[in-house]
Amino acid sequence: MRCGYPQPVDNGIVWPRGEGTYGQQANYSCDRGYTLTGEGTINCTHTGQWSHPAPICTVTRCGRPQPVDNGIVWPRGEGTYGQQANYSCDRGYTLTGEGTVYCTHTGHWSHPAPNCTAAGHCGEPPTLENGIHTGDDYNFGKWVHYRCNEGYELIGSSRILCMNEGWTRLNTRCRITLCDPPQPVDNGTVRPRGEGTYGQQANYSCDRGYTLTGEGTVYCTHTGHWSHPAPICTVTRCGRPQPVDNGIVWPRGEGTYGQQANYSCDRGYTLTGEGTVYCTHTGHWSHPAPNCTAAGHCGEPPTLENGIHTGDDYNFGKWVHYRCNEGYELIGSSRILCMNEGWTRLNTRCRITLCDPPQPVDNGTVRPRGEGTYGQQANYSCDRGYTLTGEGTVYCTHTGHWSHPAPICTVTRCGRPQPVDNGIVWPRGEGTYGQQANYSCDRGYTLTGEGTVYCTHTGHWSHPAPNCTAGHCGEPPTLENGIHTGDDYTFGKWVHYDCNEGYELIGSSRILCMNEGWTRLTCQCRITLCDPPQPVDNGIVRPRGEGTYGQQADYSCDRGYTLTGEGTVNCTHTGHWSHPAPNCTESIVEQSGRQTNPTAGHYAIIGGAIALVALGALVIALCVGVHVCRNRGSYPVGTGSKDGEERSICEDGSVTPPPETYISPLLTTK
Template identity: 30%
Template structure:
């Protein structure tokens, strides 16, 4: 058997694709033998026929294809005591809505859906409205009721001592709820408790049947009831209590003290003790009657006064026999000190050492140093702030400017009230010899601080700086005005006058200096070349002149002719011999700066007769 025929016999023939189902869907995996196809309808459609088909060996699907038709639910059933208020239709997903008649409430869903199976969903029912019986507790009392159905009512009241809060009557509504909440009963509130001095109460506000507890403040006790009950009319029971202060009786007795009182004292009263003279209070002198009927603190005692050891006085010795009341102490100052204030003290009743009558004023005793008064005045010294100096204090002298101290500059105040050693003196400072200024004369002969020397320059010299020197406080001479010491410098003639055709001088010349003129090249001096600077700043003598060099006519040479270009510097003269003569020497000569022809002064020019051949 061929291979393909064998494979076909094993698998069978393939089925053709199934036809589509209107308003439905198919599901299958293959077209092979024994493959299954499943059918289903859209929502709101019902399947008519088999839901599956199988591929057979003959290549056909089993059975016939089902169909999908739209569902219908039929007429809507009525409900007792209710009615339909809206209906969309009788096909799937259509709805119908119900409501109950007044006095009835719906049990179930108000809206019912048409199912895909063609039937309506669960229908609701209408039950008569009733209200649940509300609960209440005493002191609330139900005074009337006619039931719990719609429009039935319930009336309430309160027991004695209570007032109703809310509506006294409530009615059952068509929604099954009472028209309001059950009222409540509040106890009657008592009047504010009256204010009683020194009394407090708890709690602050009280109502019928409650008790208020009363308590007196510290130091007081209650007379009457400690608790009161609020009545049904909101009033307090009579009589009201009061608070009375605690008594401490009379003050305790204290020896050596005056009480001056035998009366009884109450809480808050106080009393102060005063000891007799010569006794001091030991403890708290002021007692107070406290809340428990006792005195606080413990009573004091009056002890004999003791002043203790007298306070030490600097630079003094104290002598005393005792430290009790009326004992005395004597003060003796050290050398160089005198007592100021009382020299004898007495122990007083107030525990203090006080001046003994007849031994000084009431000031505190001190040992003041002996006074030497003001230091001696030294002439020409600096007058410092003068005051009275005391024992061991020192004073330092300083001389005024321009004066030097001779002797000890420090004096001390002695224990006898005198100054030691002898005061110094202030003497004028010397600047030494009068300074010598060259080419000047000095006027003045003093050489001490403040002396002045004036200087005058000699002839041919002039003053530079100030003309005076003063002796300074430092012992040196200094210029007091312009700040520059006098100096005599030679008079200046300035630069020499310029002469035409001469060398110009750039430097400046002073008294007694000379200048020698030099003519320029090609010029010669006419006059005295040397001039001198005089004492008045003028140049002496007449000025020379520089004239051009002239060589005159050159020397005549026999048997020659001379041709001259001029007679000034660098002019030339050319010699030519006559026929039959020959030149011996230099043919051309030049005019030199010394006014001579060269080389005539060195060589002789001759025109010699030529020899005959």
């Protein structure tokens, strides 16, 4: 089947250009600066048409060139491949960079936008794509020289000058070195055929029946020449055909590709084998030389690839029949006849048996999907969640049919979910892939395990059935500064709470074990508070505010007063202070003459003071000068004391009188 010539394409090429035969492909490519839209490779189909219409080569576009501050660019619109845009600076500004940019085949401008800088020092000279500049003096009147990298040639001036307005225009570019199209070769082809660019390679190949001599791959060098001359395709030679006994071959000389040589037998001899042989592209004749045997017997009949022949009488007028091996079908005549010249021509071949594409399957796939050949297998598989029923692998048989019908993919089923004691599951019926079943427990029972299970693609539920166990709430919550009593933590049982000593319970004192767990613990242990400690006349207490459990308060008396009772009290767990408030009583010191043995129940005038003697030695003295013994030190006795006079001594709460002074025992009593 032939398809005609593939359609040409503007601004591009198609190869090969000739008529196509079934299965042959043609490849399109666009010229530099053009982009291919459509199918780049088309195939000659069995209908005699190419598989796709010719593509289109559209010119490459670059978008608008970038604007420049203190300057302009013209033209401002979108550019197409090869188009240039020119930059210029306003008066007093110098252009730094490329003043002319080109729309390249990549769809980008050849250079970034230049800069317009204030005149004076020209700054960094513009870069040259694929080139370099020499010189580092960028001041007025200085030249910078450019040269191109290897493989590129300089087009335009090789230097620019620093002027007052900046660098003169860089009218230079480095064009990639081009090589002329590679030389064609007789009886062969070269790809690609057009001009080459530096580094590009071209590949030579010879037509069938020709042999390449020389370099098959050449490269475009920086000199603009290909690395090697074109090779030569010389016709393949086969040498002389083998001679035959009792016969001749013509022509007898060396053969070249495609040439034929004909064998014939002398009279009375019959040719066995191929009478015509061809010089092939491998340099060998297509068949060995035949034999010339005495007439009347044709000899062994020709073999049939993938087939056999029946019959063992190879004499004149006898038929030999052919049949194909299993899995192959015979195309052409099934027999040959022994003639005087030998066997008639075997116009028969064995073609492998074909099976139509395997039947598709719902909710599954089959691989491969196309036609099958004898012995080939096709494999079915089901989508996830579906189970294959039937044969998963089928074979193309010698009958041209698959060994089994297509299987079926049925949704996977999981059976009924397991029941649970003291609970229910819903739904109760069989499940299908992806379906869920939900478990719940009766009142007073707690679910342990997964409450929701899913039917998986394996046909099993995702988890085993859970358990419903009698409600057990576990360890009850702790109460800060408190404890709980009771060790039965099952459904319907109470746990009671008490606070530690020094704390009082606020809120409910118990919680209940329910199906969902313990009821909320709403109580707390608040530290016990004591009212502010009682004040004391003629003294102070610190601190004065409310007290908390364990806190202490300290009493002290004013100057001239003595503390009677506990000076430190503590706040107890009952909310009361550990002792009542003490008293602060007035301290008295008397001055007297030496009085050694006053009599009980009598007053005595001692040094101008009145003393009452009572209960033996207990004396309360009213002195003219009174001082309370509080701190260690010495105190004057009388109101008229002067420096040098005798003083009382205070130590550890007791007063030691000076000579002639009497101290009542009451003052040292605590």
